[in-house]
Amino acid sequence: MFLPPRLSQITNENTITIMGKERAFLEIHRQEAGYRDLHDRIHDFGEVEQTLNTHERKAQASRCMDCGVPFCHWACPLGNKAPEWNEALYKGEWELAYKLLSATNPFPEFTGRVCPALCEKACVLNRYNHEPTTNRENECAITEGNFREGFIRPRTDIVRNGKHIAVIGAGPAGLAAANDLNIMGYQVSVYDKNEAAGGLLRYGIPNFKLNKAVIDRRIRLLEQEGIEFHYGKDITCDPSFASQFDAVVIATGTPTARDLTIPGRELKGVYLALELLAQQNRVLAGCEFTPEQRVTAKDKDVLVIGGGDTGSDCIGTAHRQGCKSVTQIEIMPRPVEGPEDPANPWPAFPRTLKTTSSHEEGCTRRWNINTLEFIGENGKLTGVKVQEIEWKPNPDGGRPLMVEKGKPEIIKAELVLLAMGFLKPQHPDFPDNVFVCGDAKNGASLVVRAMASGKQTAAEVNKYLSL
Ligand SMILES: Cc1cc2nc3c(=O)[nH]c(=O)nc-3n(C[C@H](O)[C@H](O)[C@H](O)COP(=O)(O)OP(=O)(O)OC[C@H]3O[C@@H](n4cnc5c(N)ncnc54)[C@H](O)[C@@H]3O)c2cc1C
Ligand code: SF4
Numbered sequence: 250m251f252l253p254p255r256l257s258q259i260t261n262e263n264t265i266t267i268m269g270k271e272r273a274f275l276e277i278h279r280q281e282a283g284y285r286d287l288h289d290r291i292h293d294f295g296e297v298e299q300t301l302n303t304h305e306r307k308a309q310a311s312r313c314m315d316c317g318v319p320f321c322h323w324a325c326p327l328g329n330k331a332p333e334w335n336e337a338l339y340k341g342e343w344e345l346a347y348k349l350l351s352a353t354n355p356f357p358e359f360t361g362r363v364c365p366a367l368c369e370k371a372c373v374l375n376r377y378n379h380e381p382t383t384n385r386e387n388e389c390a391i392t393e394g395n396f397r398e399g400f401i402r403p404r405t406d407i408v409r410n411g412k413h414i415a416v417i418g419a420g421p422a423g424l425a426a427a428n429d430l431n432i433m434g435y436q437v438s439v440y441d442k443n444e445a446a447g448g449l450l451r452y453g454i455p456n457f458k459l460n461k462a463v464i465d466r467r468i469r470l471l472e473q474e475g476i477e478f479h480y481g482k483d484i485t486c487d488p489s490f491a492s493q494f495d496a497v498v499i500a501t502g503t504p505t506a507r508d509l510t511i512p513g514r515e516l517k518g519v520y521l522a523l524e525l526l527a528q529q530n531r532v533l534a535g536c537e538f539t540p541e542q543r544v545t546a547k548d549k550d551v552l553v554i555g556g557g558d559t560g561s562d563c564i565g566t567a568h569r570q571g572c573k574s575v576t577q578i579e580i581m582p583r584p585v586e587g588p589e590d591p592a593n594p595w596p597a598f599p600r601t602l603k604t605t606s607s608h609e610e611g612c613t614r615r616w617n618i619n620t621l622e623f624i625g626e627n628g629k630l631t632g633v634k635v636q637e638i639e640w641k642p643n644p645d646g647g648r649p650l651m652v653e654k655g656k657p658e659i660i661k662a663e664l665v666l667l668a669m670g671f672l673k674p675q676h677p678d679f680p681d682n683v684f685v686c687g688d689a690k691n692g693a694s695l696v697v698r699a700m701a702s703g704k705q706t707a708a709e710v711n712k713y714l715s716l
Contacts, residue, residue, distance in 0.1 A: 270311035270339060277308050279380035284606045291568045294456040294533055297606045298362070298386075306390045309383045310338035316373040320596040321384060324371035326701035327353045327360075331368055331384045338391055347395040350388060355428045355700060356467055358396070359421060359450060361389025362459050364697050371596035379588045396466065403473035410434035412495040412714055417441075417484045420448020421696045422687020423500030424467075425703030426710075427476050433711055435495075437476045442483040445534075448502055450696065452527040455562050457569070457606075461534065491680045496710045499679075500703060502688045503671035509554065513623025518630030520544050522559045522668035529566050546572035550661050552633050553577040554620055555668030558605070563666045565607030576613040576660060580651075582640060583616040621657055623665065632659045684710055 282299040284290065290297050301309065313335035321331040330349055337346035350357050364385050372381030395401050412435050416427045419441040431437045445451060447464040472478065484490060491497050506521045513519070525544045532538065546567035553560045553567075556579025564575050583602065585591070590599035608614065622634040636657045640649040673692035676685060686706035687699040 273308070273311040274314045274374055274377075274380075277312050279312070279374075279383060280305060280309055281383060282386055284609070287610055290457070290606075291610050294529075294569055296362070296460050297457050297565075300390065300393075301386070306387065307339050307341060310335040310387050312374070313339075313382045314374070318373075320371035320373060321368035321382070324367040324596060324598075325353075326367070326695075326698045327704070329353050329368065329384075329388070331382065331387075334391060335382060335384070335387060338387055343391065343394045343398065344400050346391045347400060350391055354388070355425050355704070356421065357388045358392045358463050358467065359459070360697050360700070361385055361392055362463070363450075363454055364388075365598075365695065367598055367697070370598050375588070376595045401470070403470050404432065407432060407475060408434050409436060412436065413438070414496045414498065414710065415440060415484075415490070415494045416498045416500060417486060418448060418500035418502060418687070418689065419443075419446035419478065420500060420502050420687060420699060421450060422502075422689070422699035422703040422706075423448070423498065424471070425700040426498045426500060426686055426707045427703075428471060429704050429707035430498075430710060431471070431474055431476050433707070435711075435714075438479060438494075439476060440479045440482040440484045442481065444480050446478055446480075448500075452530055453523060453559070453562075455526060455566055456530060456533050457565055458562070461530070486679065486683060488680055491683050494682070495714055496682045496684065497679075498703075498706055498710060499676070499683060499685045499689055500687045500699075500706075501674070503674060503693045505672045505674070506667065507669040507672060509620060509667050509669065511620060511622055513625060513630070516623050516625040516630040517628055518625070518663055519623050519665045520667065522553075522555070522563050522666045525566060525666055526559075526562055529570070544664075546570040546575075546664050548573055549663040551575045551664045551666065552660055552662035553666045553668055554633075555579065555670070556581065556614070556616065557668065557670070558603075559670075560666070560668035561603075561605040561607045563668055564612050565605075565610060567664075567666075568607070568610045572664075574613070575611065576615065576662070577608075578615045578618040578620070578635065578660075580619055580638070581616065617654075619651065619653075624659065630663055630665060632661045633665060634659055682713070684713075 282301045284297045313332050315332045319332050334346045334349040366385040368384045369381040375381035414430050414435045414437050416423045416439045419439050427437045427439050446468050451464055528544050547570050549572055551567045551572045553563045560577050567575050586602045590601050593600050617638050619636045619638045621636055624632045634657050637654045638651050639654050641652050643650050671693040674689050684706050686702040
């Protein structure tokens with residue numbers, strides 16, 4: 250069969266280069282590395298995701314068909330050049346693959362582990378047969394391979410320009426901004442109120458998704474490249490603070506979680522999701538808590554309120570802490586199942602039912618459930634009164650109407666975790682030399698979006714200081 254040359258096969262010099270392996274996408278199926286065995290993994294907090302061997306990984310990279318219009322590149326907030334680094338990976342050019350990857354993505358070891366891979370949903374192969382390239386895993390493999398071989402070393406070519414920038418918040422947005430500004434030659438000081446860097450990478454996302462040694466390894470590199478980190482510093486960016494620096498970047502995330510102020514909220518046993526998740530990550534880092542302070546699911550029936558990813562992380566954590574049972578409820582309807590979302594078709598991200606490794610570990614999931622009251626005895630939670638509902642079209646247009654269905658019921662629970670999202674922060678008017686990025690600017694989102702926002706802000710700061 251005649252296959253016409255693809256656009257990217259024709260370079261500026263009019264020579265032909267082949268992207269990926271011809272026809273590999275027709276011959277090789279998508280292969281995910283998968284998770285560790287369920288009965289093994291729920292006894293520890295080690296990363297659940299496995300890795301492919303080098304041969305299989307290169308075969309997966311070869312499936313990228315360089316479709317001419319790379320929707321993956323469009324869908325990735327960082328504009329990652331997946332066709333280019335997939336080709337280098339396929340050819341075994343690991344160092345080149347990392348060079349291409351890190352040209353747009355400062356920390357691919359983070360996104361390679363926790364990104365929902367917007368690129369894969371937009372991959373033309375996803376449209377074709379729902380077997381997109383395994384970009385996220387390939388990204389992780391490229392980065393780990395380069396670390397293993399010692400190819401990722403601190404830069405020694407940074408020329409200082411004498412200007413000093415403060416970054417408040419060491420989450421992915423602040424780290425991405427700090428990294429770019431440092432490379433541009435600014436002296437960068439990062440301040441964080443926590444005892445270590447990473448933001449929600451460290452004190453939100455559980456270790457079974459992201460081992461914290463991965464963050465430490467990157468921070469060591471950034472320190473060696475000249476960025477100064479100051480921990481335990483809760484900074485208010487008032488004019489006096491801002492005046493000490495040429496510019497300030499605020500990357501403080503979304504500190505306020507959405508609460509549920511219904512009767513019984515004061516009972517012992519009702520917590521915000523991050524009270525559990527952050528404490529568990531600290532325990533694994535060696536911090537000690539008294540039995541009074543400890544939030545644990547051990548020997549408890551657990552109810553997670555909120556059907557999203559934070560809720561899913563609570564489920565996996567509850568299993569590892571030795572819970573009796575976990576139920577997850579969500580007020581919205583059950584999403585559509587399968588790879589296609591008629592309301593949000595390819596190449597947009599499908600809002601379909603997601604079953605995570607934590608769900609696989611065991612969980613009752615219910616939708617269209619409203620929470621009415623926390624019930625307890627002697628100040629301690631014993632159950633939650635809930636009400637099944639349905640959503641009816643609003644005759645006046647606008648938001649559908651919530652209508653009760655059947656009678657309220659009680660779900661037995663000694664621990665409730667509220668995982669209902671975060672409030673978008675409001676900021677005062679800042680002086681001209683202050684910039685805001687990441688979740689602090691856009692509201693709760695994703696690591697990849699926070700990093701993209703941090704990079705964009707670094708470019709804006711540089712433009713401002715270059716005027
Ligand atoms: C439980 C959970 C799981 C998640 N899982 C995923 C996932 O799997 N994949 C994904 O892509 N996204 C995930 N997210 C979302 C993702 O973690 C965030 O979108 C991302 O971390 C936002 O980055 P950021 O740098 O803007 O803010 P953050 O990560 O929140 O970092 C903000 C930093 O600012 C510091 N800070 C705040 N106020 C001050 C102050 N006044 N002075 C000094 N320091 C301050 C904080 O201590 C923190 O270190 C998850 C979120 C949660 C809560
Ligand atoms: S960062 Fe996420 S969206 Fe971008 S290429 Fe990597 S996995 Fe895909």
